[in-house]
Amino acid sequence: MRRLPGLVACLAILLCATAAAAQGPRLEPPLGGLPAPSLGGAPDTGVPPSVPTEPTTPDLIVDLSLARVSITSAFQGESILLFGMFDPPGEIVVVVAGPSARETVMRKQRFLGIWLNTGRQSFDDVPAYYAIAASQPLQRLLARSAGGEILSLEDRLSSVRPSTPRDTAELARFRSGLVEVKRREGLYPAAIGQVTVQAGRLFRVDLPFPSRLPEGVYDIRVYLVRDGKIVAAVSRPLPVGKVGFSAQLAGWAADEGALYGMGAVLMALLAGWLGGAVMRRL
Amino acid sequence: MEIYLPIAEQSMNVFILLGLGAAAGLLSGMFGVGGGFLATPLLIFVGIPPAVAVASQANQVVANSISSLQVQWRRGNVDLRMGLVLLAGGMLGSSAGVWLFTYLKRIGQIDFVIAVLYVVMLSAIGLLMLAESLSTYFKRKRNPDGPRGKLHSHYLVHRLPLKLRFYKSKLYISALLPLGLGVIIGVLSAILGVGGGFVLVPAMIYLLGMPTAVVIGTSNFQILFVAANVTFLQAATNGTVDVVLALLLILGGVVGAPIGARLAAKLPGLALRALMSLLILAVAGELLTELLRTPSSFYSLGSREVLP
Numbered sequence: 001m002r003r004l005p006g007l008v009a010c011l012a013i014l015l016c017a018t019a020a021a022a023q024g025p026r027l028e029p030p031l032g033g034l035p036a037p038s039l040g041g042a043p044d045t046g047v048p049p050s051v052p053t054e055p056t057t058p059d060l061i062v063d064l065s066l067a068r069v070s071i072t073s074a075f076q077g078e079s080i081l082l083f084g085m086f087d088p089p090g091e092i093v094v095v096v097a098g099p100s101a102r103e104t105v106m107r108k109q110r111f112l113g114i115w116l117n118t119g120r121q122s123f124d125d126v127p128a129y130y131a132i133a134a135s136q137p138l139q140r141l142l143a144r145s146a147g148g149e150i151l152s153l154e155d156r157l158s159s160v161r162p163s164t165p166r167d168t169a170e171l172a173r174f175r176s177g178l179v180e181v182k183r184r185e186g187l188y189p190a191a192i193g194q195v196t197v198q199a200g201r202l203f204r205v206d207l208p209f210p211s212r213l214p215e216g217v218y219d220i221r222v223y224l225v226r227d228g229k230i231v232a233a234v235s236r237p238l239p240v241g242k243v244g245f246s247a248q249l250a251g252w253a254a255d256e257g258a259l260y261g262m263g264a265v266l267m268a269l270l271a272g273w274l275g276g277a278v279m280r281r282l
Numbered sequence: 283m284e285i286y287l288p289i290a291e292q293s294m295n296v297f298i299l300l301g302l303g304a305a306a307g308l309l310s311g312m313f314g315v316g317g318g319f320l321a322t323p324l325l326i327f328v329g330i331p332p333a334v335a336v337a338s339q340a341n342q343v344v345a346n347s348i349s350s351l352q353v354q355w356r357r358g359n360v361d362l363r364m365g366l367v368l369l370a371g372g373m374l375g376s377s378a379g380v381w382l383f384t385y386l387k388r389i390g391q392i393d394f395v396i397a398v399l400y401v402v403m404l405s406a407i408g409l410l411m412l413a414e415s416l417s418t419y420f421k422r423k424r425n426p427d428g429p430r431g432k433l434h435s436h437y438l439v440h441r442l443p444l445k446l447r448f449y450k451s452k453l454y455i456s457a458l459l460p461l462g463l464g465v466i467i468g469v470l471s472a473i474l475g476v477g478g479g480f481v482l483v484p485a486m487i488y489l490l491g492m493p494t495a496v497v498i499g500t501s502n503f504q505i506l507f508v509a510a511n512v513t514f515l516q517a518a519t520n521g522t523v524d525v526v527l528a529l530l531l532i533l534g535g536v537v538g539a540p541i542g543a544r545l546a547a548k549l550p551g552l553a554l555r556a557l558m559s560l561l562i563l564a565v566a567g568e569l570l571t572e573l574l575r576t577p578s579s580f581y582s583l584g585s586r587e588v589l590p
Contacts, residue, residue, distance in 0.1 A: 075286040076293045104584035106390050114573050116394045177581030211293040246288040253521045261517025264525050265510045268344035275536030276349025
């Protein structure tokens with residue numbers, strides 16, 4: 001019987017802590033923190049598309065198993081199934097590019113026996129995520145497809161602008177460093193995904209997204225390649241964003257840092273006070 | 283069970299975080315220090331970005347110190363005047379520290395500075411504590427009922443101006459001394475995400491000459507407000523406080539602290555201090571090897587900036 005009040009109080013801490021977080025400023029959540037997706041907008045590839053991309057074309061129909069990637073409190077990465085149908089013959093290439101941003105690559109060097117960051121280089125339009133999948137070995141498809149619209153990761157990155165000029169060999173080293181880090185985080189899958197084709201016209205591919213996923217509107221492009229030429233292309237935006245509690249917290253932290261900080265202090269005071277009081281009773 | 287941390291922007295096992303909190307709580311219960319000096323490097327080892335680890339750990343320190351302060355205040359173990367002087371310094375130091383943190387983060391050297399500061403401080407404190415407990419052990423062996431020594435000795439530092447009377451600590455010393463100490467603790471607190479108890483407590487005993495009874499309560503008093511200031515400023519300027527992470531650490535700590543206190547009551551104080559010093563040295567050693575070992579990757583990324 002002596003333990004019962006303790007248990008009730010334990011529950012109370014949890015409730016109060018959540019309430020403290022929830023009773024912060026009643027701000028409108030930034031709608032998942034996403035700008036409005038632009039359907040079929042120009043990609044960041046820097047190359048004008050040779051074929052106008054549309055949500056659907058008679059030759060190529062595409063859909064996704066999920067319309068958006070929702071980063072919830074239980075998010076551990078996501079695998080999205082992209083599937084569709086095309087008019088044979090032909091091969092399918094899928095390119096997924098995350099939103100571009102400036103990334104700074106830092107390089108460690110040994111200095112007096114200690115490893116520290118000595119070099120840094122920023123690049124201006126680095127895609128947050130980049131993955132390619134194809135129904136045939138990509139080299140063969142790419143070698144024949146003219147226009148340079150489908151870019152392998154290496155081609156895509158060789159066009160990123162350095163924020164400050166530097167000699168070519170050094171830039172190349174920083175670029176490969178960038179790829180190395182992004183690979184480690186699962187943001188630039190090393191292997192080219194396999195698009196499986198069934199009955200000559202149905203295709204499907206799993207797109208893997210890791211748990212540490214930058215937010216933004218991702219651009220998914222599906223190309224139908226016939227005889228080395230792109231005959232149809234479809235573009236689908238894929239919004240990636242925090243939703244629910246995570247989104248609210250992140251929104252407050254970004255927009256109302258001071259209020260968020262006060263809320264965090266209040267939460268800690270409450271939890272510490274109650275926790276201390278409860279544990280001493282037990 | 284995985285949980286997504288909204289500010290760290292990654293998912294992490296709940297039990298790892300609860301366990302880390304419990305380990306920090308255990309230490310705080312056993313030794314009366316916050317345990318942040320151990321929890322922050324461990325958070326970084328499990329993959330939390332250093333900036334988020336430091337800021338969220340400061341948030342945890344707030345909870346930890348209020349729950350110890352509850353007890354110390356009731357027992358009258360807080361020298362309020364000393365606490366306020368320390369706090370004035372602490373506020374200055376922590377505000378400057380957050381500014382310095384932001385600057386170091388921008389130039390990409392924050393991880394390095396965090397690691398070096400930890401190595402230097404932890405090895406110094408670990409060695410001092412180890413030497414102290416060993417020498418006490420041998421002295422006691424040789425001469426169990428020997429003279430206890432003077433209450434405190436007088437050095438050059440006692441000639442500084444602005445002398446204040448601290449009744450509860452039975453001290454008449456310059457206010458500049460605790461003020462300066464407060465500034466240093468504040469800077470450490472902001473950059474390392476620690477309460478700073480592991481520096482403050484020995485400094486109060488050996489440098490200021492305060493009686494041991496009021497040291498823990500008074501240091502808890504100053505740490506509470508400094509950690510609150512750090513949490514607030516980190517959230518307001520860097521947006522790096524992850525409350526989900528902090529709450530998990532706090533919950534773990536709430537469970538760990540009383541267990542540590544019970545253990546401390548059973549173990550002899552000397553052995554406890556020797557154990558603590560070895561633990562501190564082990565963390566310092568691990569961080570030092572991290573700095574010296576050839577890294578598995580020479581490259582890392584700074585923060586992403588979306589260009590207009």
